Amino acid sequence: MRNTLHSMPKVELHTHIDCSLDFKTASLLQPGMSFAEYKEAFVGPEKCKDLVQFLQCIDPALALMQTRLALQVSVDGLIRQLAADNVLYAEIRFAPHLHTQNGLRPEEVVETVLAQMFESSEREGIYCRLILCTLRDFNKEQSYEVTDLVARYQTQGVVALDLAADEANFPLDEHIAAFRRANTLGLNTIAHAGEARGADSVLETLENLGVSRIGHGVRSVEDPRVLERVVKEGIHLEVCPTCNIQTDIFPELKDHSLVQLKQAGVKFSLNTDARATTGVSLTEEYERVAHTFDWTEQDLLTSSRMALDASFAPDDVKQSIQEKLEVFEAASVE
Ligand SMILES: [Zn+2]
Structure with a gap:
């Protein structure tokens, strides 16, 4: 099944640009680096103490990603990896304000990333859209x-607002007003929740942020009422299994809540989250899930379909990807 999983067309909704500098990309930004040095700086330990330790592992990448050229190289590297995974449609994300240390304005950061995203994805023959993150530790003004x-770039490839970073130590309060504004403006919204904190975090996100998708949300299973609400409201969970093991949400993959989520009828997708920091490709993610839970190709295709349904792709793009998934499915049952 390994070859099949590699060639299987995929949809990825949750992958961070700054967590995804592979060795080739990082070497372009820091020439002469050995693979051992790369692993030391850019790949996190297999088990982090918690999400906070995991987030600290991104600092070396962020330190490099402060110029237009570095942003271009980073985006190009990620899209190369997406293509190698046979991802047909991806939504990639980052926090523009983390790339202004050398004087770039947030607008310049976004425009640089968008231009490179379209250039590289066209070359690779895949579709890409961009999600902009505000961070838990940002203040109200920054979130606005x-x-x-x-809002400004929504017609130019930006499709949603996301809330990311340290869920356990920073409350939602500073961000509620910004999400209200986003909802009023009709923008798509997502938030990371139910990862470093439990089902209560998912609940407060649903009550206050008006999201259609949740990054992770895997701890919804800790409260049956929250799980029921996620199902009832059709909230899509962007599940990133290997990263959840690394941040010690679950001891091992076999302990992951994915099976419970599937059984409960939750809509979800499989994603890498942090291709470099976690050291995983989407194909490997599929392989691990298939192996651990005895999932079939059909199960994995269903997850890509759910991802496509929950994506913010234009209808014609959705249609085109849907057809490619069908062609693959028809060929694999023959
Ligand atoms: Zn994430």
Whole structure:
């Protein structure tokens, strides 16, 4: 099944640009680096103490990603990896304000990333869209700024506002107003929740942020009422299994809540989250899930279909990807 899983057309909704500098990309940004040095700086330990330790592993990449050229190289590297995974449609994400240390304005950061995203994805023959993140530790003004960037670039490839970073130590309070503004403006919204904190975090996100998707949300299973609400409201969970093991949400993959989510009828997709920091490709993610839970090709195709349904792709793109998934499915049952 390994070859099949590699060639299987995929849809990925949750992958961070700054967590995805592979060795080739990082070597372009820091020439002369050995693979051992790369692993030391850019790949996190197999088990982090918690999400906070995991987030610290991104600092070396962020330190490099402060110029237009570095942003271009980073985006190009990620799209190369997506193509190698046979991803047909992806939504990639990052926080523009983390790339302004050398004087770039957030608008310049977004425009640089968008231009490179379209150039590289056209070359690779895949579709890509961009999600902009505000961060838990940002203040109200910064969150408003990110919302305004999403509004400003929504016709140019930006499709949603996301809330990311340290869920356990920073409350939602500073971000509620920005998400209200986004909802009022009709923008798509997503938030990371139910990862470093439990089902209560999912609940407060649903009550306050008006999201259609949740990054992770895998701890919804800790409260049957929250799980029921996720199902009832058709909230899509962007599940990133290997990363959840690394941040110690679950001890091992066999302990992951994915099976419970599937049984409960939750809509979800499989994603890498952090291709470099976690050290995983989407094909490997599929392989691990298939192996651990005895999932079939059909199960994995269903997850790509659910991803496509929950994506913010234009209808014609959705249609085109849907047809490619069908062609693959028809060929694999023959
Ligand atoms: Zn994430």
